[in-house]
Amino acid sequence: MPVESREATSALTEAYVPDFFTAQPALSSHEDLFQMICAIRDEPNRKREELSKRQFQAGTQGVMRSTVMSDQNRSMNIAASVLFLTNCGTSYDCADFVEDGGSSITWRDNVTAKDFVSEAYPKNLHPYFDEASDDYKGADVISTIIATKLVKSGFVFEPTNDLRSHLSITYNKREKVVRIFHGVAVLKEMLLASQINKDSCMIPRTVALEVLYTIHHVLFPSDRASQALLSTLVRKRQFDRSLLQYEMARYRRDDDPDITYSYFGTRFSEIYDEMQDPTPRAGWESWLQKYSSPRYMLMATMIGVFIAVILGFLGLAVACVQTWVSYQQWKHPVKQP
Template identity: 35%
Template sequence: MTGISIAVISLQALHTPSTSSLAKRADENRNGLYNVLWGWSFCDGCRYTGICTLVTCPGNRMPSLERYFGHYKELVCSYSHDLENHRMDAVVSSHEEIFHLIRVLKETPNITRGALAKQVFGNANNMGIESEQEHVIGLAVKALTMVYSTHWLNQNAEHDNGDLVSPNWLKDTPFHAFLEGLFPMIDHPGFGEDASASFWEMKSSITGSKLIRKGGLSFSPTEDLSNHLKLNRKTGVIEIFHHTAFLKENLRITRCMEGPMGVEGSLRLGALPRQLALEALDSIQKIIFPLSDPSAVTLLQRLVIEKGFDEDCLRFEASAIREPHETNTRYLYFGARLADIYDELENPTPRGLISRWAKRKGAGHANIATIIAVIIALIFGLVTLGLGGFQAWISWQQWKHPIEGPP
């Protein structure tokens, strides 16, 4: 297999069903996953027949989490295929072992990755085993927080559009500190203010339809929350973390909690910080794709069909997940990225040949229309000159070879 990376082989393997017991038994462990993540208690119908019989049972929300669970299965398959193609000494062989990792992360969010691996797996015998332990830990972290903590897992996620150089969770870094580093809080002027005049102006300017129509931008789904609202200026693509059902479950857990709660306290409940989850959800449903705007709903429906966005993005919920005062969200985590998108709309990055040429010559993007008009006028001038010359040639031919009338 010289010259072919393990990552490429594993990515190709995702396109065929995994034959490992871990991958094949994912569906029957769905209840266990939701129980360990969010403490779901199921009714007898869910446990024994798979049909929910109580209105208050959280099992009623399973259909809305279908896209999230599908991603979990992809992660499990990526691990299973790596074993089948390259390793036979699996670090884990059951979903319960993955659930145990999630429990430890929730109970001790200040644990380092090295200490976690030692506590759960014992001492590693070689570098290969240690690398596989990192992969399995990354799988548990991804299920709990929807962020990547290892480069290998990021490269092998089938539908990931995220940054392949995202940070690894280092061996001596506490888990909560790793997450705090991924999501720094920045009180950005405009989006960081609470319903200021500049906020409303900027917010109304960056709806999805305007970003497409005026900015020539497009949207791509990402499975990594830390990549949400990242703008690639070179390609004009904005990444959207689209697992809104996952965000809503996090908000249900932290609803009615007294006082602000940091990363460490939220993780003990099995949730992301409430402010972070609110910002991610509202930036989708209130700013980029405001569900009060029919054109935004149409655009979002198209992205669900064409780009694989989670259909739950189209469902707006309030009473079950929000506090009464949570109407206008301050953007302390994603304010800088929203401002970056707004700046791109105001000062577009040249991407086409003419745009780049105009930028290099100092003409500026605002004068591109003038340049195009000059080029069009030049083309019309050349065409007119050609027609004039052709007419002159016909007149000369008629003079030189007159057509004589009948005698």
């Protein structure tokens, strides 16, 4: 298992706290978690409720496991989170999966693992990447969304272990944060394994390939500046070192489709739109944005016209006074002594 996968698994299991009233915890070792993951992977067409019953109906010696339902559900969520590389309803204290702005997806009891993956990673081709759409601008988007350009536009990057959070944007008072899934070694291992056994990869190959492509071909291409930025992120922002090693041809199969950004194209479009029309973050920028909308521009124009009329009347009044004073001086001249 790759290093970052072990670290993510370790973080989840360390955060696992069994139910106080259970006679025996659902997870007593990493081996229990591994067996649960294998059970889900080996029977992808079996519903979660059935998998849970088979797992907890009997222990290794055929003895009934005395675990409460809440603890069983908690352990199943942890196993699913590790296997599907996303937050499947893990406990709120599992900080590696529950992040600011992140969201979990529930694996329901009557849904199979295969159907759950389809729900977790739906295809959604954005018009920017649809060649049949009038809004198609794929080449422009890709040439714009380069990490070095994003940094100059005020973006910062953070690593995430949640695959569904890849390329998501969150905002704080001063920064626009783009999350990047940095556990690429796990994806590489999945792709290599599925070259031999197509059923060994629970995550769709197109999703894994698209994530690798978005990182190594779009955000961080092979030019010196992009690679220097990537090295800095690995060194200073705790991105995984596996990001520095990449060879696309090694992980592709002959039957793999071309990359069309059908999974993460919407995220790219959000970043692109943000670069074209930045969301104001500072106080004065927010005020300027608020009062620069069309209705406020019209209001400002009307106020300007009103002020101009008032100034015109004041100017006319001053001119009348000056004329009156001049007339009085002409009519009643002051004699010099």
